[in-house]
Amino acid sequence: MNSSDFGPSMQPKAQSARRDMKDTTMKVRNSLRSLKQRHRDCRIVRRKGRVYVINKTQPRFKARQG
Numbered sequence: 001m002n003s004s005d006f007g008p009s010m011q012p013k014a015q016s017a018r019r020d021m022k023d024t025t026m027k028v029r030n031s032l033r034s035l036k037q038r039h040r041d042c043r044i045v046r047r048k049g050r051v052y053v054i055n056k057t058q059p060r061f062k063a064r065q066g
Contacts, residue, residue: 027063035063 029035032053036042041057055061 028066029063030065032063032065035061 027035032044032051035053036044039055039058039061042053042055042061045052045054051065053061053063
């Protein structure tokens with residue numbers, strides 16, 4: 001039995017894994033001024049000496065200063 005016996009539906013999909021990873025990534029920028037204005041729910045927080053932009057309604061807008 002080899003992998004060709006299972007067909008394409010049984011093999012893992014790398015594309016969907018990449019898409020899920022992109023949703024959880026955080027942008028890293030020198031200046032957060034433009035990023036905090038992207039959505040009205042964006043908040044600036046300081047945690048462990050770093051400045052973050054968080055957004056609980058749209059998590060894709062999260063960023064870190066660095």
